Amino acid sequence: MTDLSLASAVASYAPGVYPVNELFETIQGEGIYTGQPSIFLRLQGCPVGCPWCDTQHTWALEQSDAAPYGEVIAKTEPSPRFVVLNAAQILAKFHERGFTAKHVVITGGEPCMYDLNPLAEVLEAAGYQLQIETSGTFPIQTSAKTWVTVSPKLDMPGGLHVLPEAMARANEIKHPIAMEKHIEALDALLARCPVAEHTVIALQPISQRPRATELAIKTCIERNWRLSVQMHKYLAIE
Numbered sequence: 001m002t003d004l005s006l007a008s009a010v011a012s013y014a015p016g017v018y019p020v021n022e023l024f025e026t027i028q029g030e031g032i033y034t035g036q037p038s039i040f041l042r043l044q045g046c047p048v049g050c051p052w053c054d055t056q057h058t059w060a061l062e063q064s065d066a067a068p069y070g071e072v073i074a075k076t077e078p079s080p081r082f083v084v085l086n087a088a089q090i091l092a093k094f095h096e097r098g099f100t101a102k103h104v105v106i107t108g109g110e111p112c113m114y115d116l117n118p119l120a121e122v123l124e125a126a127g128y129q130l131q132i133e134t135s136g137t138f139p140i141q142t143s144a145k146t147w148v149t150v151s152p153k154l155d156m157p158g159g160l161h162v163l164p165e166a167m168a169r170a171n172e173i174k175h176p177i178a179m180e181k182h183i184e185a186l187d188a189l190l191a192r193c194p195v196a197e198h199t200v201i202a203l204q205p206i207s208q209r210p211r212a213t214e215l216a217i218k219t220c221i222e223r224n225w226r227l228s229v230q231m232h233k234y235l236a237i238e
């Protein structure tokens with residue numbers, strides 16, 4: 001799928017309407033909210049193309065993958081099938097499914113391809129707290145209260161750039177790393193795009209690789225940064 005056809009597929013959704021690849025309740029496994037019971041809403045579509053991405057099934061947004069809600073929630077394997085839901089329908093599904101978490105993680109795919117304000121308005125009015133997981137390559141359209149986790153993507157095939165305003169808005173930077181050069185790239189990004197004083201910085205080893213994990217631990221101790229280890233993968237949960 002070309003970036004242009006992805007962009008026009010995204011633009012075909014009215015504000016407040018979202019293609020949902022997954023909707024489930026689990027424990028947040030990454031970043032500062034690790035351990036927090038959370039509802040995960042995974043939106044379809046991403047043009048960034050990280051070669052090690054663990055959700056490559058969310059990249060394409062093909063109309064032929066639109067599916068009924070029942071099929072999407074019954075998935076047992078990752079697939080690009082998605083259901084189109086509006087904000088009120090998403091909230092209704094939370095109630096119907098008996099979810100008890102009050103923390104909602106909006107991820108993807110790249111959720112910031114969509115205007116998340118209508119969703120934030122509905123969910124916050126119902127007492128939910130929002131967190132978004134984003135690459136920082138699209139303008140962040142969400143409520144002021146949303147916890148924004150930016151996982152910067154540098155030199156990825158999508159050729160997109162991290163936006164200075166995304167870095168400035170971030171409550172948390174969660175940088176995936178495997179090699180020393182990824183830390184150097186983060187240093188250069190932080191010099192070019194400053195973050196707020198309270199912004200938490202975390203390193204996340206790519207795919208549990210032992211050398212990446214060792215490097216992340218060492219660097220976090222040296223810099224007084226946080227370590228994020230994708231706890232759900234160690235626990236083999238969703």
Ligand SMILES: C[S@@+](CC[C@H](N)C(=O)[O-])C[C@H]1O[C@@H](n2cnc3c(N)ncnc32)[C@H](O)[C@@H]1O
Pocket residue numbers: 046052053054055107108109110111133134135150151174176204205206207208230
């Ligand atoms: C799948 S992405 C979706 C949200 C958004 N596109 C982004 O990249 O932040 C969610 C998080 O998983 C991280 N991630 C994806 N694949 C990973 C991997 N193989 N190892 C470590 N982190 C990974 C991303 O960096 C991001 O922090």
Ligand SMILES: Nc1nc2[nH]cc(C(=O)O)c2c(=O)[nH]1
Pocket residue numbers: 026027028029030055107108133232237238
């Ligand atoms: N448990 C769990 N925690 C997560 N934190 C971020 C995730 C993501 O895919 O964005 C994720 C995920 O897929 N599962």
Ligand code: SF4
Pocket residue numbers: 046047048049050053054055056058108109110135153
């Ligand atoms: S930006 Fe996120 S969803 Fe897109 S390819 Fe990279 S890790 Fe995967």
Ligand SMILES: [Mg+2]
Pocket residue numbers: 054055
């Ligand atoms: Mg994940």
